Amino acid sequence: MKHLKYILVLFVFIGLKSSAQNKATTNSIFWEISGKGIKSSYLFGTYHFAGKSFLDSMKNVNSKLAASDVIVGELLLKDSLLPQKLAPFMLLKDTTLNKVLNESEYKLVADYLKKISGYDLNFLNAMNPTGVQMMMLQFTAPKTIDKDNPALDIYFQDYAQAHKKNIIGLETVEEQGRIMFNGTVERQKERLLDNVKNSEKTKNKATNYINITFNKT
Structure with a gap:
């Protein structure tokens, strides 16, 4: 059987675990197996x-990427139906957000x-609390991407496609949806309210985590 060289790309989700207290070593996010x-x-x-610009200083990653036969991403990002497949996991069943949250909680999240973002919460009234929290993350997470500096995940798969390398998804959208939106609506609500009430603390922790992990300090 042919032995293939893989590069496996995993997503670091800020907030799922505590950030490291000490500065990471140079290659702490790139490992050889x-x-x-x-x-x-x-x-x-x-x-x-x-953004992709992060790789400009990591020649070892670029060289191993070029030498790899298969790129394994978190998901197949070129799936045109990805948003439609994920949407059902983000929606409430038989209720709405303004019924899940009491009046003061709803106002807190809406404000x-x-x-x-400038958006009104009533536009997200069909979403479950985790879906709302994910939408908020789009506006608050530290980011370096723009139209000329695509996200790393997208860059890896675009590179693989352009160089005719095999691309594999580690998970299906449905599998990820079941994991990310697991838990009762009540538990999702608790996490959403905690995130909003501690937004500055969460943002600072996220920024510090990214600075440490991606060696920007």
């Missing part, structure tokens, strides 16, 4: 809001969403 009788593979811990 090797063993007797197998061809080396590589594991790169990416972040959805970090915060308006502050960070």
Whole structure:
């Protein structure tokens, strides 16, 4: 059987675990996986809001990417139906957000969403609390991406496609949806309210985590 060289790209989700207190070593997000009788593979811990420019200083990643036969991403990002497949996991069943949250809780979340995005919460009234929290993340997460500096996840898969390399999704959209939106609506509500009430603390922790992980300090 042909031995293939893989580069596995995983997403670092800020907030799922505590950030490190000490500065990371130079290659803390890029690891080689090797063993007797197998061809080396590589594991790169990416972040959805970090742009391709981050790789400009990591020649070792670029060289291993070029030498790899297969690129394994978190999801197949070129799936045109990805938003439609994920949408059902983000919606409430038999209720609405203004019924899940009491009046004061709804106002708290609505005011915060308006502050960070300019949008009214009533446009998200069909979403479950985790869906709303994910939407807020789009406006508050530290990011370096723009139209000329695509996100790392997208860049890896675009590179693979342009160089005719095989692309594999580690998870399906449905599998990820079941994981990300797991938990009762009540538990999702608790996490959403905690995120809003501690927004500055959460943002600072996220920024510090990205600075440490991606060596920007």
